[in-house]
Amino acid sequence: AQKREYHWTIRDQEHNPDGIYRPMMLVNNQFPGPLIEVNEGDTVVVHVENEAVNATSIHWHGIYQNGTSHMDGTVGISQCPIGPGQKFTYEFTVSGQSGSYWWHAHQGLQSADGVHGPLIIHGRDEKKLQRLQYDTDRVLLISDHYHDLSSALLWQYLKPDMENTEPVPVGGLINGQSIRDCDDFPERRCDNTTANVRLPRIDLTPNQHHRLRLINVGAFAEFQVQVDEHELAVTEVDGTDVEPLNYHRVNINPAQRYSVVVNTAVEDSETFWLRARMITSCFTDPPKTLQADVHAVVRYNEVDETPTSIDWEERLAAQCNDLNTTDLIPAEVVAAPTKADHFFYLRSNFEIGRYRLSRGFFNGSSFRPQAKSPSLHRVVDGLTAQNETFKAAEDDDVFVNDAAFDISNELVIQTSGVKTIDFLISNFDDGNHPLHLHGYKYFVLAQGHGYPPLTHVGADINRENLSPLYDSLDLSNPLRRDTASVEAFGWILIRLVADNPGAWAFHCHISWHSEAGLLMQLVTRADELAHVQIPQANVDLCAAPGIEKGTGP
Ligand code: C2O
Numbered sequence: 270a271q272k273r274e275y276h277w278t279i280r281d282q283e284h285n286p287d288g289i290y291r292p293m294m295l296v297n298n299q300f301p302g303p304l305i306e307v308n309e310g311d312t313v314v315v316h317v318e319n320e321a322v323n324a325t326s327i328h329w330h331g332i333y334q335n336g337t338s339h340m341d342g343t344v345g346i347s348q349c350p351i352g353p354g355q356k357f358t359y360e361f362t363v364s365g366q367s368g369s370y371w372w373h374a375h376q377g378l379q380s381a382d383g384v385h386g387p388l389i390i391h392g393r394d395e396k397k398l399q400r401l402q403y404d405t406d407r408v409l410l411i412s413d414h415y416h417d418l419s420s421a422l423l424w425q426y427l428k429p430d431m432e433n434t435e436p437v438p439v440g441g442l443i444n445g446q447s448i449r450d451c452d453d454f455p456e457r458r459c460d461n462t463t464a465n466v467r468l469p470r471i472d473l474t475p476n477q478h479h480r481l482r483l484i485n486v487g488a489f490a491e492f493q494v495q496v497d498e499h500e501l502a503v504t505e506v507d508g509t510d511v512e513p514l515n516y517h518r519v520n521i522n523p524a525q526r527y528s529v530v531v532n533t534a535v536e537d538s539e540t541f542w543l544r545a546r547m548i549t550s551c552f553t554d555p556p557k558t559l560q561a562d563v564h565a566v567v568r569y570n571e572v573d574e575t576p577t578s579i580d581w582e583e584r585l586a587a588q589c590n591d592l593n594t595t596d597l598i599p600a601e602v603v604a605a606p607t608k609a610d611h612f613f614y615l616r617s618n619f620e621i622g623r624y625r626l627s628r629g630f631f632n633g634s635s636f637r638p639q640a641k642s643p644s645l646h647r648v649v650d651g652l653t654a655q656n657e658t659f660k661a662a663e664d665d666d667v668f669v670n671d672a673a674f675d676i677s678n679e680l681v682i683q684t685s686g687v688k689t690i691d692f693l694i695s696n697f698d699d700g701n702h703p704l705h706l707h708g709y710k711y712f713v714l715a716q717g718h719g720y721p722p723l724t725h726v727g728a729d730i731n732r733e734n735l736s737p738l739y740d741s742l743d744l745s746n747p748l749r750r751d752t753a754s755v756e757a758f759g760w761i762l763i764r765l766v767a768d769n770p771g772a773w774a775f776h777c778h779i780s781w782h783s784e785a786g787l788l789m790q791l792v793t794r795a796d797e798l799a800h801v802q803i804p805q806a807n808v809d810l811c812a813a814p815g816i817e818k819g820t821g822p
Contacts, residue, residue: 276297309392427785497542497581501517511599547559629785
């Protein structure tokens with residue numbers, strides 16, 4: 270095992286990823302941000318210096334942080350933000366996991382302003398486990414792109430009756446690149462002749478296998494990704510290796526990752542389109558300037574020519590939901606526990622909340638980060654005070670439906686010891702929600718449209734009435750991932766082995782939705798947390814000047 274050390278400086282900067290200049294926040298003047306590439310067992314050390322005007326923090330998406338919950342980087346939950354002019358060092362060991370992850374700011378929507386990048390963990394038997402041998406390995410960050418600072422867009426979105434009008438991107442980027450016509454944006458400062466602005470290119474050697482790690486680092490859009498005339502064998506889902514299965518197109522929601530292995534036994538053409546298409550039916554009123562199809566050129570000859578490759582014949586997906594993963598089989602067999610200790614029914618919706626702003630809710634609770642008193646600190650400061658602060662629930666079959674957010678504004682489920690928890694989440698909103706849990710992968714047991722299958726119409730949602738669904742589950746080796754979606758007016762059933770001590774966010778990864786409060790917390794193995802010592806550097810952040818800057822409404 271090695272120590273991997275990085276020095277990052279975060280600054281506000283003008284940048285023109287697609288030609289149009291916009292205010293951004295960048296790490297080391299780079300966009301996308303720097304790659305972290307480590308082996309399983311390595312220790313990652315990142316020294317962050319905040320030279321931007323707003324407070325910030327960095328979250329390591331999908332990393333377990335076992336024993337280092339205080340390094341999870343989540344403002345209001347595991348730390349106070351790093352104030353302007355302040356420094357903070359993240360240090361954590363990566364163990365028990367490998368595959369494709371990423372990092373991003375977890376303060377406001379700074380990720381959409383540029384603070385994000387890939388985090389790749391090479392497993393010990395990576396290639397053996399992958400079953401499908403590959404010759405090269407590369408990252409493809411796929412993202413929607415906006416020309417305005419996220420904070421300006423957010424205020425519009427949170428106005429009453431705007432909940433169905435998430436800000437629509439102007440286009441997309443692949444590895445931070447794309448190229449727009451300056452004439453389409455006469456009111457913007459634009460230069461599409463600088464070296465960074467171009468159609469992304471992917472150079473591949475023919476007659477080899479290439480692993481592409483697709484990571485959706487965007488704020489809102491779901492993409493459908495394909496390489497014309499090439500099958501994509503999916504071999505990894507959010508860090509879980511799976512038996513290779515061929516797809517023509519792979520749907521990827523924000524924060525999800527898929528590795529695909531491309532077989533390049535091709536003859537008839539020398540360049541091909543890699544197409545990443547936004548599923549625009551998820552948007553209300555997409556503007557004329559929206560460039561929903563993002564292209565990269567896959568080249569075998571390093572010659573610049575426009576591909577004439579042929580699109581797949583079948584129709585494009587119009588639905589905003591996850592790739593159908595029911596046929597994907599994890600390479601390492603892990604059975605889900607046959608019974609859960611707890612069952613929680615969660616309802617997600619949007620309505621007008623405090624200050625007449627449109628907010629997202631889980632069971633009537635909408636999250637606002639308390640920049641100056643993160644949950645983890647409150648838990649460690651005394652489990653006794655906590656029942657007043659948190660809306661906790663530990664009983665079996667509890668409906669956590671009465672969180673009085675006027676008092677606490679926080680829905681927190683807290684468990685002691687190692688417990689297995691089922692969550693049945695019903696979505697009463699017309700948008701798709703990719704639900705991410707920090708610190709874990711969970712078992713995706715079932716997903717569906719409409720109302721979950723119950724014993725009889727109108728029955729309450731509890732384990733007994735869900736017995737038709739429970740009886741149909743295959744628990745022998747379900748898919749484990751950290752971000753799976755509950756579709757519009759649909760439901761999802763997940764099972765979690767809550768064995769990782771910490772305070773963890775569970776939220777929609779559409780940045781607009783999480784900023785609107787569609788976030789709740791899990792405090793797991795709380796009994797052990799009471800004995801944890803939070804490092805002084807983390808505690809000191811809460812006394813730093815300027816930490817309220819850039820906190821959302
Ligand atoms: Cu990728 Cu709470 O985040």
